[in-house]
Amino acid sequence: MSKSGGQLAADQNTFTGFDAESVRADFPVLNQQVHGKPLVYLDSAASSQKPLHVINAVSRYYENDHSNVHRGVHSLSARATFAYERARGKAHVFLNSKNIREIIYVRGTTEAINLVAQTYGRANVGEGDEILISEMEHHSNIVPWQMLCEWTGAKLVVAPIDERGQLDMTAFAEKLSERTKIVGIVHVSNALGTVNPVAEITKMAHDAGAVVVVDGAQAAPHLRVDVQEIGCDFYAFSGHKAYAPTGIGILYGREELLEAMPPWQGGGEMILSVSFDSTTYNELPYKFEAGTPNIAGAIGLGEAIDYMGRFNHEALERHEHDLVAYGYDALATVPGLTIVGTAEGKVGVHSFTLDGIHAHDIGTILDNEGIAVRTGHHCAQPVMHHFGVPATARASFGIYNTRDDIDRLVEGLGQVRKLMG
Amino acid sequence: MSDLRDLYQETILDHGRTPRNFRKLEAATHEADGDNPLCGDKIHLYLQLDGDKVSDISFDGAGCAISTASASLMTEALKGKTIEDAMALFERLHETLTGQGECDESVELGKLAVFEGVREYPLRVKCATLAWHTLRNAIEGGKNATPATTE
Incomplete structure (x- = not known):
């Protein structure tokens, strides 16, 4: 990836906008396979990954x-x-x-x-x-x-x-x-x-x-x-x-x-x-x-x-809003999927349920596809109660996530539907 | 997806979608709640004992495919069995899932063998044992059993 001249990606992005693809190179943990597939980390709201600068x-x-x-x-x-x-x-x-x-x-x-x-x-x-x-x-x-x-x-x-x-x-x-x-x-x-x-x-x-x-x-x-x-x-x-x-x-x-x-x-x-x-x-x-x-x-x-x-904050916010917006459109293509929480201008997460399929089963099957999401009540049981669901699956975004990650999530949810019928 | 099929065997998917003995049992002599707070599985178990024999058993609630199938297959397996048989079966299943504990190797798992694949998914073992923990609490507690929790 773009590490030319020994420079880390964040430094290349200084004052120049935001390129999530190059930012991924700063996070060594993302460069691995889980169950034989490239890791898609969509659990930053639980805990974010760490850039090399911090490590x-x-x-x-x-x-x-x-x-x-x-x-x-x-x-x-x-x-x-x-x-x-x-x-x-x-x-x-x-x-x-x-x-x-x-x-x-x-x-x-x-x-x-x-x-x-x-x-x-x-x-x-x-x-x-x-x-x-x-x-x-x-x-x-x-x-x-x-x-x-x-x-x-x-x-x-x-x-x-x-x-x-x-x-x-x-x-x-x-x-x-x-x-x-x-x-x-x-x-x-x-x-x-x-x-x-x-x-x-x-x-x-x-x-x-x-x-x-x-x-x-x-x-x-x-x-x-x-x-x-x-x-x-x-x-x-x-x-x-x-x-x-x-x-x-x-x-x-x-x-x-x-x-x-x-x-x-x-x-x-x-x-x-x-x-x-x-x-x-x-x-x-x-x-x-x-x-x-x-x-x-x-x-x-x-x-x-x-x-x-080091990042231009407006560019970073634009990127994160794009992930949320793209996520809305992409997840809408999954049959039986309902997004829980659709507040105006929300940031960072899409919580969802799939008709007839428990969140825990979604989590295990997505993990098998190399995709990490949080499943459960997210330490917010009153929220689950409000929406009348025992649990949701939650995809949450960090600065290193891209539209590709969301595409992989949607493909993974296809596997969930296929397996659980 | 081949290894996932070891976890989600056809029998598990079937019992997960259409659980057997999924109803209230008015004549229950023993009842207990079971709760897996980590993933939000909740079941309520009804047990009707005639002496030390399970004359009827049922459950309701909501949970993931593994926990629902486990409760469903448990109710099928236990009708007509004694409490002693039931506990021996639980120990055998627990040993199969976790590799821990000592149990009577001669106890046949029968249909419950479909849960062997869960062993490869340690985070899901609690889903497969929730109904059994709840059963034990129901037997010990009668109508005022302590809720079973996997945490």
């Missing part, structure tokens, strides 16, 4: 620079600390937070939301208060709030979605009240691809006196995210869905709120001084980062952000 950055770090961060005066510790903090700076620019102190490293979106529920939530939510979420939430933006409700006696309120999988904004407005203390909302739905109007939702929530937690797990790999423009109080995303390693993610929080919140886990790093009588907590963001962090993961995340930054 190399992580191994370079372990080969040359590894030590603990913020701990020593020796050179390796200084290098590790520098690289680790530089990556935080990249996340700060990526989200356009006002201050780098607002960028907290976490394991991923799930940990970020749990952190907010257990610190901000416990300190600010009481009996009779309400937490408002939407029907399209992923389990990680449902269960931490249910737990908070159990601890505090607050009530979980759910705003419904319509038949296309879009949030019912009228119902959402009706459910917002002075009792609402927290609004938890997904930016992009993992099961449906729906993009929520998070800026508008934030404005409505703020008018009602609630803080807003945005689950950005599926947005970070696809959209340009600007937390100041959204105006939200917290924003969470996972590295591994955005071409970075697993086990690293970011929680953005407004500085004023983070300052006032009690710390979460206790331990090293989150303290300034410790005696048996009292402990002084560290300043932001370290107050929320107890223990030795995932240093290599953070460096990988910084590299993934750089990698994404």
Whole structure:
């Protein structure tokens, strides 16, 4: 493929638009056969693959620079600390937070939301208060709030979605009240691809006196995210869905709120001084980062952000919209196929059912054709319940997917129909 | 597609499409739910015992071809059998699917041998054993059985 002059494809695409075919060369895992057929990876919403830039950055770090961060005066510790903090700076620019102190490293979106529920939530939510979420939430933006409700006696309120999988904004407005203390909302739905109007939702929530937690797990790999423009109080995303390693993610929080919140886990790093009588907590963001962090993961995340930054974002968005549009047309040719989730402007996924054929059987037969899709409830059982299906098959797209991948999917679904009759 | 045919044998496809004993059983003495949360298979098992003998057995619910066929073939295999026979058959099937456990080699799988191909698909073993786990819970729990789950 196009690796001329030792240059990686992303570098050739700098400022010149977007060519998915050449981008594939940056992702070594794609270059393999599964069950004797070239791999078609359509499961990036579960976890994206990693470009060589990220893989190399992580191994370079372990080969040359590894030590603990913020701990020593020796050179390796200084290098590790520098690289680790530089990556935080990249996340700060990526989200356009006002201050780098607002960028907290976490394991991923799930940990970020749990952190907010257990610190901000416990300190600010009481009996009779309400937490408002939407029907399209992923389990990680449902269960931490249910737990908070159990601890505090607050009530979980759910705003419904319509038949296309879009949030019912009228119902959402009706459910917002002075009792609402927290609004938890997904930016992009993992099961449906729906993009929520998070800026508008934030404005409505703020008018009602609630803080807003945005689950950005599926947005970070696809959209340009600007937390100041959204105006939200917290924003969470996972590295591994955005071409970075697993086990690293970011929680953005407004500085004023983070300052006032009690710390979460206790331990090293989150303290300034410790005696048996009292402990002084560290300043932001370290107050929320107890223990030795995932240093290599953070460096990988910084590299993934750089990698994404090499592309012309508009061209990348055009490419991803083309995959969704092409997918609609191509999947419409499969008899008995119904797409679940048809929101205006959706990104990244096509969830679907096939008449009379269970998603799990679809998944096994497609795998035999070398095609990786997710099957099941996608950790969003209430969404499945809304559409009255036990499970769906989901094809989700990353920057390396092409129209050819969708053609292969459609051919694979032909095999499914042939076998299952 | 030849290896997939080992998994989706004609008998499995047939029982998956038109499951036998797929009905409520009003006279059931034992019942249990079975749930495979990973893929969304849900069954409800009805069992009518006369002493230690299975006088009738049926199920309903929704699942993939493997889990539906497994439940269907199980109900066919167990009518008239004792609980002891049923459990011995489950152990034999489990051993066949996973290669684990010790069982009485003399127990004949009969029609259930069509599930041998599932062994090559470890992620689908739970689909093939869901009905059997549910059966065990039903026998142990009577009318208030704990739901069986594969997770």
